[in-house]
Amino acid sequence: MHADPNGVLTGVHFLDGDHACCEGTLAAGARFAAGYPITPSTEVVERFAWRIPTVGGIFIQMEDELAASIAIQGAVWGGAKAFTVTSGPGFSLMMEHIGYAAITETPCVFVNVQRGGPSTGLPTLPAQADMMQAKWGSHGDYSIIALCPNSPQECFDLTVTGFNLAEEFRVPVMMMLDECVGHMTEKVVIPEAGQIAITPRRFTYKSPAEFRLFEPREDLVPDMVKAGDGYRFHVTGLTHDERGYPSMNVETQDRLVRRMRDKLKPFANGRAVFEAENLDDAEVVVVSYGITSRVAQRATQMARAQGVRAGKFRIISAWPFPEQHIRELAGRVKAFVFPELNLGQMVHEVERCAAGRAKVISVPHAGGSVHKPEVILQAILEAAR
Amino acid sequence: MSEAILDIPLDSTKTAINPVEPYLRMDRMPHIWCPGCGIGTTVNCFARALESSGLNLDKVAIVSGIGCTGRVAGYANLDSFHTTHGRAIPFATGLKLSNPELQVVVYSGDGDLFAIGGNHFIHAARRNMDIKVICVNNLTYAMTGGQTGPATPTEVISATSPYGVFEPSFNLVQLAEAAGASYVARWTTYHVKQLSRSMEEVLHKKGFCFIEVLSPCPTLYQRRNKMGDGLDAMKFYKEVSKVRHGAPTSECALTRAGEIVVGKFVDRDRPDYLELLNRQMTATLGDRYATPEVTCSEG
Amino acid sequence: MQRGLTKLGLTEIRIAGFGGQGVILAATVIGKAAAIFEGGYATMTQSFGPEARGGSSAAQVILSGEPILYPYVTQPDILVVMSQEAYTVFAPQLKPGGILIVEQELVRIDHPPQGVRFYGVPATRLAEELGRKVVLNIVMVGFFAAVTHMLDPDSLRQAVADSVPPAMQKLNLQAFDKGFEYGAELVQRLAENGDAEPLLLETES
Incomplete structure (x- = not known):
């Protein structure tokens, strides 16, 4: 559509x-x-x-x-x-x-x-x-x-x-x-x-009699309805069963919370959105996202100009975290450098995925501006040493 | 009081159907409310109002917040939404604006609507949003164990006011009128016929409508304050209630044991939010104004 | 694009004045001309916050033939000032050898910064000659076009037309031309004096 x-x-x-x-x-x-x-x-x-x-x-x-x-x-x-x-x-x-x-x-x-x-x-x-x-x-x-x-x-x-x-x-x-x-x-x-491709809302094709509000399809995602169409459905913030009715028990909680996590797995593993550059020969990978990724790219170019084999991994979909990619890179690069406009947040995800197989260097910035490319460059040079 | 309304057949044979059953999710019975609680009575009145309203019930939605009354949405056989604490009104606002052919009823308690959700109440009334707010006022936070709420009268003992409430309470009907509600009424669960009629009336009235229903909480409020059981509450309501339609809402404040003024206090016509929106946009944009079509098309 | 953009490489421009002078629009016109009508790249930022309410106003545009990575102006190559305060605050940050453009009747310069090219224009007066003082910002843009040669004047004219309501297009294009002509004459005169790259030249006032 x-x-x-x-x-x-x-x-x-x-x-x-x-x-x-x-x-x-x-x-x-x-x-x-x-x-x-x-x-x-x-x-x-x-x-x-x-x-x-x-x-x-x-x-x-x-x-x-x-x-x-x-x-x-x-x-x-x-x-x-x-x-x-x-x-x-x-x-x-x-x-x-x-x-x-x-x-x-x-x-x-x-x-x-x-x-x-x-x-x-x-x-x-x-x-x-x-x-x-x-x-x-x-x-x-x-x-x-x-x-x-x-x-x-x-x-x-x-x-x-x-x-x-x-x-x-x-x-x-x-x-x-x-x-x-x-x-x-x-x-x-x-x-x-x-x-411009648009994903339409997946309204149910079922009749009100056979429809269950939170019955998932094969992709673990239930079909939608809207009010006023005769489904007489119930939505609650309480833990609920597939009918949408509150159900305060361990089994329902487990099934619901796990499904809410699992339905995003295909996205996390296969469809993470990112930009990569010069990763083939990279010894240092600069990981970044948002505005910082532009400055990081400048720093990566500067590092390349100085002969450091720096690559870029720009996260576009930050959640779910693109862990597969970081795990794969961690097996073959020396270090990750991660500038962000905070005192170190997403860098913990990289540390988790690198699991000690590559150095992870945080380049924090408390915010109010963006990093100077030179600051990131410095971190890249140190990482390459 | 009409005998017919209270006369619910107790016949348990398969052929006997409680007249309000079609309006309830019977697969969710029994409900969670305590013996003597008044919420069920209000739901009974609401069911009867739905029946007599003649509305297409596929086009009636009910939204609740959190609390004992917040559970009403879960039992109503309508498109029903049990939202977050205090936020039934803004949820209802979005629902109504996206799908204006729905008649949207907010059904919640005094703590939910007037403490945590108080800001939303006054703003929805100010905008004259076309939603119907039914507040079951049991004068306490019942779901959490009977704490002081914004409508708890002074001198009452509650779980968080063990030495007696000393802070002034809201006069809900006065607040509703001052904020701009088009319709304001108050009843108790003793006044089932009048309450049903008020509910039916607001289902046919445009704009922000507010009904306060005084309702007993024998388990917490009455027990702590030695006010007896559910039946004692009915006797109390009967004794101290005074019907004064059109009474100035400023004279309708509640006290622990004093008079309860009931009746319809406000019934006025003001253009509602969507009417004002359409009027303003048509005046400024003329033909360029596209009437809102908010729902998305099917895939 | 071609004209100046690739040749000049990355160019940082700051335009500053006081609220109501149309500083942001002036920067928008320059950015649009470069990014849309000359096919280059432009990134515009502006000062927000309490300091941008009333009082002073500043906008920055970076122009380049390549994608712009670092978003902020650090040391502008070109500074356009339309108020004394803006001059005082921003003149020290101008890059050595950079270009300083001032609204010469609003900015008095006692001790001009060393080593910059300096051009003055009575933009408010020129705008008033057109009957509307509000277009002084576009007079400044026209003057900027003539003295910097960075962008094709036609791209800038297109950007002006694209940035103002239809009813205001004619007036704004006149303002642009007026500023441009004033600048062109000034450059011509300087060339005749053998001083095409004037350092700290005081203009007549």
């Missing part, structure tokens, strides 16, 4: 990442957004509020992030593709509803334009310090998908991908932008609607 031309602003634009992300939501078919103003993410919904009345949909500014993050889920069960947008403190407030989306398998998208923290931190400056929060921030065991664009163009492209993945796996998808990418303006090419 292809994008609805109504929402697609085909053409060549000069847009910032926030605005490009908004165009991505529209191209992906989102017709409902709820938000609450917070820097540096507000531009996403400001543009949506401006665009949506002529496309045909609704934006509502809610009273807080708690409200925004659950209103979108009400909209999804009403039949919409929906998303919310936030940053920093607002993302913290949304945590409970990320868990609700996970356990109710509500396909939806959370855009987080990361800023420096903790707390109010650096509202107008970048960080990448919510990466673990995106994965683990809500209580309990659950799985999400997180994507990390590094340019306004990718803010468009990956937002479409994010909506498609949300539908395919019925998980909340986190668009992990950062202030730098969100506020940076570059050329953005938006293709014709016919060239």
